[in-house]
Structure formats: structure tokens, C-alpha cells
Amino acid sequence: MDQMAPTAQSLASPIPSSPLPNRAGIGLKAQHYQEILDTQPNIGWLEVHSENYMCTGGPTLKWLTALRERYPVSLHGVGMSLGSAGPLDQAHIKRLVDLDRRIEPGWVSEHLSWSIADGVYLNDLIALPYTAESLDVFSAHVREMQDALNRQVLIENPSSYLRYEHSVISEPEFLLNVVSQSGCGVLLDVNNVYVSAHNHGFDPVAYLDQIPAHLIGEIHMAGHSQTVIDGRTIRIDDHGSPICGEVWALYEHLIKRTGPKPTLIEWDTNIPALDVLLGEAAKADAIMTLCGQRETHRACIG
Amino acid sequence: MSVKSLAKAPLLAAAMTVALSAAAMQDVSAADMEKCYGIAKAGHNDCKTETSSCAGTAKMDHEASAFVAVPVGTCAKIAGGTLKPM
Amino acid sequence: MLALAELQSSFGEASLGGDTITLAPAIIGDGLQAEQRLSIHRNNTTVLLCEVLGTTYPVVKKLVGEAFFDSVARAYVRAHPPRSPCLFEYGGHFGDYLANVPAVAELPYLSDVAKLEWAWNESFYAVDAEPLSASALAKIDPETYGDLIFTLHPSLRLVASAYPIKEIWDVNQCGADPDARVDLNEGAQRLAVLRAQTSVTFIELSRGGFEMTAQLSAGKRLEDAFLSGQRLMADFDPTATLSVLIRAGAFHTFFI
Numbered sequence: 001m002d003q004m005a006p007t008a009q010s011l012a013s014p015i016p017s018s019p020l021p022n023r024a025g026i027g028l029k030a031q032h033y034q035e036i037l038d039t040q041p042n043i044g045w046l047e048v049h050s051e052n053y054m055c056t057g058g059p060t061l062k063w064l065t066a067l068r069e070r071y072p073v074s075l076h077g078v079g080m081s082l083g084s085a086g087p088l089d090q091a092h093i094k095r096l097v098d099l100d101r102r103i104e105p106g107w108v109s110e111h112l113s114w115s116i117a118d119g120v121y122l123n124d125l126i127a128l129p130y131t132a133e134s135l136d137v138f139s140a141h142v143r144e145m146q147d148a149l150n151r152q153v154l155i156e157n158p159s160s161y162l163r164y165e166h167s168v169i170s171e172p173e174f175l176l177n178v179v180s181q182s183g184c185g186v187l188l189d190v191n192n193v194y195v196s197a198h199n200h201g202f203d204p205v206a207y208l209d210q211i212p213a214h215l216i217g218e219i220h221m222a223g224h225s226q227t228v229i230d231g232r233t234i235r236i237d238d239h240g241s242p243i244c245g246e247v248w249a250l251y252e253h254l255i256k257r258t259g260p261k262p263t264l265i266e267w268d269t270n271i272p273a274l275d276v277l278l279g280e281a282a283k284a285d286a287i288m289t290l291c292g293q294r295e296t297h298r299a300c301i302g
Numbered sequence: 303m304s305v306k307s308l309a310k311a312p313l314l315a316a317a318m319t320v321a322l323s324a325a326a327m328q329d330v331s332a333a334d335m336e337k338c339y340g341i342a343k344a345g346h347n348d349c350k351t352e353t354s355s356c357a358g359t360a361k362m363d364h365e366a367s368a369f370v371a372v373p374v375g376t377c378a379k380i381a382g383g384t385l386k387p388m
Numbered sequence: 389m390l391a392l393a394e395l396q397s398s399f400g401e402a403s404l405g406g407d408t409i410t411l412a413p414a415i416i417g418d419g420l421q422a423e424q425r426l427s428i429h430r431n432n433t434t435v436l437l438c439e440v441l442g443t444t445y446p447v448v449k450k451l452v453g454e455a456f457f458d459s460v461a462r463a464y465v466r467a468h469p470p471r472s473p474c475l476f477e478y479g480g481h482f483g484d485y486l487a488n489v490p491a492v493a494e495l496p497y498l499s500d501v502a503k504l505e506w507a508w509n510e511s512f513y514a515v516d517a518e519p520l521s522a523s524a525l526a527k528i529d530p531e532t533y534g535d536l537i538f539t540l541h542p543s544l545r546l547v548a549s550a551y552p553i554k555e556i557w558d559v560n561q562c563g564a565d566p567d568a569r570v571d572l573n574e575g576a577q578r579l580a581v582l583r584a585q586t587s588v589t590f591i592e593l594s595r596g597g598f599e600m601t602a603q604l605s606a607g608k609r610l611e612d613a614f615l616s617g618q619r620l621m622a623d624f625d626p627t628a629t630l631s632v633l634i635r636a637g638a639f640h641t642f643f644i
């Protein structure tokens with residue numbers, strides 16, 4: 001399949017300089033609105049799920065607007081379903097455009113996945129078969145989203161629990177093809193790479209190493225859990241616990257190559273006290289300081 | 303305007319006059335927002351938490367043994383039940 | 389090879405509890421049955437949407453208990469999956485749905501409590517608007533009061549029940565007295581749900597006051613709305629209703 005050979009390096013637009021600071025940020029949760037506003041912790045930026053703020057009014061939007069005055073914000077979408085064979089939901093695009101204008105985020109991102117079938121929203125990020133058809137559909141939808149927003153978006157690699165018989169290329173190859181066909185950037189979720197690598201038996205380091213540093217606009221870090229099905233351990237990306245040691249090690253490996261990048265601490269279930277999130281963010285900041293300068297690799301622990 | 307409604311107008315006018323003289327609009331205040339999310343911190347109900355997430359779940363939905371036939375919650379606190387007309 | 393549209397259709401059905409016959413051959417087992425891998429996705433859809441309903445309907449959940457709530461929520465999710473990715477808008481039919489669940493026929497107030505929680509939800513996310521000030525109203529010539537037509541605040545919702553649903557809601561809030569009890573014999577309750585500023589509030593209205601407010605929200609003249617209220621309640625005095633609505637900020641604009 002000639003048209004699917006990775007050509008990202010040659011065709012992709014480089015990431016513009018620092019739409020978010022090259023520091024750790026945290027996912028903003030309603031439980032922490034007041035405390036963040038009151039204490040204004042020293043964190044680089046905040047991220048929210050766009051769909052939670054697509055309302056016409058009410059307190060949540062007021063909180064986000066108030067916090068936006070103090071921090072850069074990244075809008076992370078979970079509902080565009082760019083991988084759906086059907087057309088994108090035009091009303092949803094309109095709401096995202098309105099939110100983008102209101103919040104003026106550093107980045108707008110979405111997932112390399114799909115979640116809408118026959119008009120039903122499944123509230124799940126489902127992997128695509130990596131085929132020529134999927135590539136055409138996905139890339140066209142990314143272009144449509146970027147045209148509507150009039151900006152480059154980032155596409156995040158998903159956690160996956162299954163693969164398809166008819167996939168013809170690997171996920172990182174597919175992602176790089178999307179980049180070259182749409183001009184989007186990459187949101188690289190290190191935990192998702194680790195979870196999928198475990199679930200499907202590939203090498204997470206090789207995956208990370210395939211993504212050129214200049215394409216990465218943002219990094220995600222999160223905790224996951226494990227469940228046993230029929231004697232086999234499956235890792236589930238539930239964002240409900242601290243980031244595990246192996247994922248921190250992968251992060252160090254990545255940062256040594258890429259230098260510091262905006263890095264999100266994602267925590268969406270069993271949400272802990274703000275201090276716990278700030279602690280994880282401080283850890284990421286420390287790794288970026290220690291390992292992020294390309295000349296000082298030796299200073300890095302481990 | 304019907305004859306009937308003319309006859310009722312004085313009562314309405316008086317009601318509006320009293321209502322307006324008693325009215326004092328509430329202010330938007332930081333204290334109001336504080337109260338709202340103060341309660342959210344403790345639990346739920348009064349304030350909303352996020353409904354959209356990009357995470358999966360490790361909780362298992364046990365399909366087969368799914369149907370729990372009897373509600374056993376705080377409904378025990380609700381007693382009586384003679385229907386009164388609306 | 390399954391075309392993408394066909395694959396997604398089958399996947400959608402499988403995630404909502406349907407069969408996996410078409411889909412399973414397209415999934416690489418890799419040590420598991422395709423069905424076991426698909427069950428992870430069925431879980432995500434079902435469990436997470438049940439949690440969304442629990443966020444929107446916390447009082448119903450408390451009333452029936454978590455296990456029962458999950459079983460009813462699961463059935464609802466299967467029957468009425470979301471059509472929009474904005475999940476704060478999901479679950480608007482849950483109150484009507486509960487009215488037809490035989491297992492809660494013994495809890496006849498439950499459907500109305502759900503409708504109150506939905507009204508709370510809609511009010512919370514409604515578009516922000518300035519409440520009409522008492523001073524703006526004070527400038528109106530009293531001669532023309534009967535001809536006033538109001539636009540009500542966009543966050544205003546009206547919920548009536550044959551049961552004391554506000555009391556039921558109250559005793560199920562965090563921090564409520566654990567020994568508090570509600571007597572259904574307290575009877576019917578008619579509520580305006582409003583978020584003029586930040587917090588959603590409930591305003592209890594008389595039978596006539598509720599009818600008058602409903603008529604006003606339908607765009608009727610104040611006098612006609614009052615007369616409708618009076619038809620339902622012979623001794624209806626609109627003073628209390630008008631006072632509480634004006635004070636709470638339930639009016640947005642007016643014209644004559």
C-alpha cells in the first residue's frame with residue numbers, strides 16, 4: 001500500500017512554538033476549582049474535556065473562565081469520533097468552535113479512535129482497524145475539524161484492548177500517516193502506549209521511538225489498572241491511580257530524546273486531593289529538568 | 303379585556319405593588335460559588351462533576367446476575383402514601 | 389473484510405448488549421476469545437453511562453440503593469443510549485422510564501424525584517441571564533400590570549408532583565439529618581426550579597401560583613395567567629407568588 005508509507009517527516013507542519021509551556025499540567029476537576037483559584041499553585045497549565053464545557057451557561061463555565069485568566073488551558077475532546085465512517089456531527093463541531101473562541105486554549109486535541117455508530121454515542125474510545133479505508137476516513141475528518149477550528153489539532157494514541165484481523169499497518173505507522181495526510185500534531189500518551197504494548201505484546205520503547213520529537217505537541221501521563229480475564233492480565237486505562245514506575249521510566253526515555261514537552265497528569269476516576277496531582281506534576285517537571293536538556297543525559301537517574 | 307378580568311385587576315395591582323416593595327434582588331457573590339463547590343468536595347448532589355471522560359473502566363458489569371429486584375436505599379425513610387389530589 | 393461502517397454498526401450493537409456474530413471473526417483473539425475482548429468495551433459503555441446517570445440522578449440512586457440503581461440504569465442505557473457526546477445532556481427520559489419499571493411501582497414518587505433532578509440539571513447548565521430587577525419593574529404604570537408579558541429566566545423549570553418531592557430531595561442530600569423521615573401524606577408539591585445566579589434553588593408554589601407561573605412562562609398576559617391560577621384555586625392571592633418570583637430573579641424581561 002504505497003499511499004500508506006510513513007512520510008510524516010517530510011509533509012507534516014512543525015509544531016508551532018510553545019502554545020503551552022513545556023512543563024507539567026494537570027487535568028482540571030470540579031472538586032479542585034476553588035482550591036486552585038484560592039491557592040494558585042505553580043503548575044504550567046490545565047486541561048479539561050471539551051464536552052464537559054459545551055453547555056450554554058452555568059457555574060462550570062464560569063469556573064473555567066476564571067481559571068483561564070490565570071493558567072493556559074488545553075481542550076481535550078472525547079466525543080468528536082473522528083474515526084467514525086459516518087459524517088462528523090456538525091452541531092458538535094459548532095459547539096467546539098464556540099468553546100475554542102471562548103477559552104482560547106493552547107491546544108485542541110482528540111483521539112485516534114471512534115465512539116459513534118449509527119448516531120449512538122458509545123462513551124468509549126474504540127480502536128480502528130488500521131486500513132487504507134480507515135486512514136482516508138480519519139484523515140479527512142481531522143482536516144474537517146482543523147478547517148472548522150482554523151487551527152492545527154493534536155491526535156492522541158489510544159489505549160486498546162483488541163486488534164483487527166484486517167489491519168495492515170501498526171498503530172504508530174497509521175498515526176504518522178494521519179499526520180502526513182492532515183497536518184495535525186501528535187498528543188503522545190505514554191501510559192496508553194504502555195497499556196496497549198502490554199495488551200498486545202509489542203515493545204513500548206520502539207513505539208515511542210517511532211514518533212519524531214518535532215511532531216509531539218503534548219504528552220499524557222496517567223495511571224491504569226489491571227484485570228484478569230481467563231487467566232490473562234489485561235491493563236485497563238482507567239486514570240484512577242498514580243502513574244506506575246514503568247510508565248515513568250518510559251517517560252524519562254522519551255524526554256531524553258524530545259526535551260521538555262507540555263506533560264499532562266490525567267486522573268479521572270477516584271480523584272485524589274489536589275496535592276496528589278501536584279506531586280505527580282512535580283515529578284514530571286523534575287524529570288524534564290533532569291533529563292530534558294539534551295546535553296545532560298548523564299544527570300538522569302536510572 | 304373582559305368584564306371579569308377588569309373586576310380582578312385591582313387584586314392583581316395590589317399584589318404587584320406589595321411584591322415589588324418587598325423585593326430585594328440577590329447579588330452574585332463569590333460566597334455563593336464557594337458554597338456550591340464546598341458541597342461538591344464533600345460528596346455530590348448540590349454541584350455537578352464531570353460526566354465526560356477519556357478513561358475506560360475496570361469495574362465489571364456482571365451481565366448474568368444483573369437484575370437486582372428490590373430497591374434497598376433510603377426509600378425506607380419515606381413513609382405513608384395516601385394519595386392526595388394535586 | 390468488514391467495511392468500516394459495517395464494523396462500527398456491529399460493534400455498537402455488541403457494546404449495547406447485542407450479539408457479536410458478525411464482529412467476532414474480525415477481532416484477533418490473541419489468547420482470549422473475541423467475545424472476552426469485546427466485553428471490555430461493553431463494560432466501558434455500560435458501566436460508564438450508568439455512572440453518568442448516577443451523577444445526574446444522585447437522589448434516585450440513594451433512594452433505591454446502588455445495586456438496584458445500576459440494574460435499572462443498565463436497562464435504560466440499553467433502551468435509550470446517548471445520541472450526543474455531551475453527557476450532561478444524557479438521561480432526560482429517565483423519569484418517564486422509571487414510571488414504567490414494575491419493580492419500583494411501590495415507590496410512586498420516584499419518577500417525580502427523577503424529573504426534579506433532571507430539572508435541576510437543566511437549570512444548572514442553562515444559559516446565563518440577568519434577572520429582572522425590582523427597580524425596573526417599579527417603573528411600570530400600575531394601570532398596565534394586567535397586560536404585562538414576561539420572559540422567564542432561562543434556567544426556570546416547573547415540576548409538580550402528588551408527593552413531597554422537595555422534602556424527599558432534602559433528606560437525601562449530604563449532610564442531611566440521618567434520622568429525618570418524610571411522610572408522603574404531606575401531599576402534593578409544586579416547585580419552580582431556578583438558577584438566577586450560581587446555585588440552583590427550589591421555590592415552592594401554591595396550586596394557583598404554579599398555574600400562574602406556568603401560564604406566564606407560556607407567554608400569557610399577567611392578568612390571564614392570574615385568572616388561570618384563580619380558576620384552579622378560588623382563594624388564590626398572587627401576592628406571595630409574585631414576591632417570591634421577583635425576589636428569586638425568576639423574571640428576565642418584560643413587555644406590555
Ligand SMILES: [Fe+2]
Pocket residue numbers: 156189192220266356
Ligand atoms: Fe490521554
